[in-house]
Amino acid sequence: MNHLLRVDGATVDYTTRHGATRALDGANLTIAPGERVGLVGESGSGKSTLGLLVGRLLPAGARVGGTITVDGRDVLSLRPGDLRALRREVLGFVPQDPVGALDPTLRVGRQMRLALRGSAGEDGNPADLLERVRIDRPDRVLRLYPHEISGGMAQRIVIATVMAAAPRLLVADEPTAALDAQSREEVTGLVMDLAESEGTSVLWLSHDLRAVGRWCDRTAVMYGGRVVEDGSTRAVLDDPRHPYTRALSRSDPAHAVPGRRLPAIVGGPPTLVAGAPGCAFAPRCPRAVADCEGHRPLPLTVDGRTVLCLRPETETTVPSDVKAAS
Numbered sequence: 001m002n003h004l005l006r007v008d009g010a011t012v013d014y015t016t017r018h019g020a021t022r023a024l025d026g027a028n029l030t031i032a033p034g035e036r037v038g039l040v041g042e043s044g045s046g047k048s049t050l051g052l053l054v055g056r057l058l059p060a061g062a063r064v065g066g067t068i069t070v071d072g073r074d075v076l077s078l079r080p081g082d083l084r085a086l087r088r089e090v091l092g093f094v095p096q097d098p099v100g101a102l103d104p105t106l107r108v109g110r111q112m113r114l115a116l117r118g119s120a121g122e123d124g125n126p127a128d129l130l131e132r133v134r135i136d137r138p139d140r141v142l143r144l145y146p147h148e149i150s151g152g153m154a155q156r157i158v159i160a161t162v163m164a165a166a167p168r169l170l171v172a173d174e175p176t177a178a179l180d181a182q183s184r185e186e187v188t189g190l191v192m193d194l195a196e197s198e199g200t201s202v203l204w205l206s207h208d209l210r211a212v213g214r215w216c217d218r219t220a221v222m223y224g225g226r227v228v229e230d231g232s233t234r235a236v237l238d239d240p241r242h243p244y245t246r247a248l249s250r251s252d253p254a255h256a257v258p259g260r261r262l263p264a265i266v267g268g269p270p271t272l273v274a275g276a277p278g279c280a281f282a283p284r285c286p287r288a289v290a291d292c293e294g295h296r297p298l299p300l301t302v303d304g305r306t307v308l309c310l311r312p313e314t315e316t317t318v319p320s321d322v323k324a325a326s
């Protein structure tokens with residue numbers, strides 16, 4: 001199959017004051033042209049690390065292994081000029097903090113023009129670009145400084161600028177986390193509509209299972225620096241096969257039933273080290289057996305999706321009220 005993005009066995013290690021930590025532990029992921037993939041998983045599971053790795057944007061000091069291919073190019077061995085061209089021509093990044101992504105010293109219009117220099121969006125009129133993200137009176141907004149606009153407006157400006165360059169792959173790292181519920185809905189819809197009209201593939205890093213369920217064709221679930229379940233969104237979120245996906249889905253606030261306490265996932269996230277044996281979820285897993293501690297699970301195809309688990313769930317286990325909510 002022709003993939004726009006292919007991540008094979010990606011590892012990322014850091015050395016910190018507290019010793020060695022592993023942020024990615026052999027993550028695999030593919031994205032086809034035009035596909036929208038949601039990447040979910042609890043804090044620290046490695047979502048941002050994987051998203052940044054796609055553009056080789058990790059901080060200095062990150063030691064990286066595995067293979068990343070974008071549009072047929074081997075990202076980890078590109079020379080600096082070719083890497084810049086890849087970022088400019090193929091990739092687009094929308095960060096979590098939109099205001100932080102803007103330069104506080106420049107008016108909106110000027111920084112949009114600077115950001116688009118040398119890209120496919122260079123000739124675009126900034127006012128037209130702002131209209132595409134439904135900003136009223138764009139000429140007025142172009143004259144404002146970042147501190148004069150709201151978070152929702154800033155995120156629309158960032159999205160308008162990134163999408164003007166017509167990226168083939170958009171990596172969006174929780175771009176709506178700082179917004180109120182209504183802006184979140186609108187901004188997500190905008191990104192997805194723009195992506196669809198441009199044929200842009202989307203890698204959407206999110207904690208919002210409901211939004212991923214609504215907008216993404218495929219869902220990949222991360223745990224302990226690996227993608228532990230990956231398949232169609234309906235299969236993965238409505239009928240999980242990995243015990244972690246099941247626990248994540250059940251503990252999602254969007255699935256809360258009034259008067260009933262949400263089940264939390266017992267224990268804490270793992271601290272990873274290179275070469276650790278076994279499944280990282282085993283200490284918290286209700287289905288774990290002795291083998292799970294000693295054997296690293298290999299990818300299995302189960303009911304049309306890929307699962308990294310020695311003992312995947314075998315039947316529908318999510319209560320029907322959860323399905324109805326998604």
Ligand SMILES: Nc1ncnc2c1ncn2[C@@H]1O[C@H](COP(=O)(O)OP(=O)(O)OP(=O)(O)O)[C@@H](O)[C@H]1O
Nearest residue numbers: 014016021023042043044045046047048049050059
């Ligand atoms: N620069 C760094 N130095 C050391 N460790 C790091 C660094 N960046 C990330 N890590 C570690 O890598 C792991 C994965 O972090 P990452 O930010 O990718 O998780 P995440 O899934 O994006 O979490 P969140 O949902 O909170 O955004 C964590 O254990 C984190 O502490």
Ligand SMILES: [Mg+2]
Nearest residue numbers: 047048049173
């Ligand atoms: Mg993150």
